[in-house]
Amino acid sequence: MDEVTEIYDKLGDIISQEEFRKKVDEKVDQMSGLCDMRTAAMLVAHDLGVNETETSVQKIADITPESGNVRLIAKVMSVFPAKEFNRNDGTIGRVANLIVADDTGSIRLTLWDDKADLVKTGDIEIGQNFQISGYVKEGYSGIEVNIGNNGILCESEEKIEACVDCTKIEDVKNGMGDLNLKGKVLDISEVRTFNRKDGSTGRVSNITIGDDTGKIRVTLWDEKTELATGMNTGESVEIINAYARENNFTQQVEVQVGSRTVLKAIDEDVNYSENFTPISDIIPGEPYSVKGSVSGLGELREFSRDDGTVNMVSNIYVSDDTGRIRVALWGDHALLVDELDIDTEIEIIDAFSKSGFNDEIELSAGNRTRIVVL
Missing domain, CATH: 2.40.50.140 (Nucleic acid-binding proteins)
Known part of the structure; x- marks a missing residue:
């Protein structure tokens, strides 16, 4: 007795064997080779309402x-x-x-x-x-x-609403794989190209997402960078099957989005609020977000890098009710010095702290920094 007949015998007389085999052949064709005859026969039996051949569907x-x-x-x-x-x-x-x-x-x-x-x-x-x-x-x-x-x-042709177990951002650790996250898009960088060692050209972009436990930088590679161009800050996204890796330059853990990662917008409203540090609590060697008023303005100046390219820098001072700190604005951020006034309320997000002139602590606002003029 072949396996199709064995399954057919469990059906009773609800259908002829000839008709049953016809449906099995149709099921095999329908599944484009993903089913063998035995599996197709089981699925046809299930379609006919006979479930003795399999356990019931579980969640x-x-x-x-x-x-x-x-x-x-x-x-x-x-x-x-x-x-x-x-x-x-x-x-x-x-x-x-x-x-x-x-x-x-x-x-x-x-x-x-x-x-x-x-x-x-x-x-x-x-x-x-x-x-x-x-x-x-x-x-x-x-x-x-x-x-x-x-x-x-x-x-299966049945529609499935998928729900994946998500990790909170504060729980992401270096080396984690199979990583699923939900977050609010806080910042989107431009797509950059680079040359690989094999001579091919790659593309990379970054977004920053946050949830109610923190925020994290997400790196998108090659064809996934196209997803960033269609995003908007403030929308919520879901990331499925990413992995976490420590950035060699910043020593901070980042989420990597590769070819096998799903990144999509979702309707869910993910809660996030920025954690601002009092200026008096800042120590060198860490990224910080501060909020205060402009209490000093320097001049914009240009300089040449070692590779011959020209960059810009300016300095401002920001004060809150705990202290005052100098902030170096690099690149396009430097242009802000001509738009700001004393007492302008400002948020400087993800600037890096270091010891500056006379060992005074200052913040450096580079391409990873987001500045919001209130």
């Missing part, structure tokens, strides 16, 4: 390490490259990972061998909805669903 939030075999319908949120490994018997195995989500949460899928090949061939893409059947186990990064050659991974 991701209800899956536990003791769940055993599970069946779920979820949306692909992240796709990781397939890898090969050597088994003890000398054969070569294949493995790949996905992050999928439904309206209750997200979970990792581990695909083995033939199922992993679907990632390698590009048949699985972010945003697809799948019917999934596999077994649960505790993996290196938490609960995961494993899908071998006898498991089910077939595209």
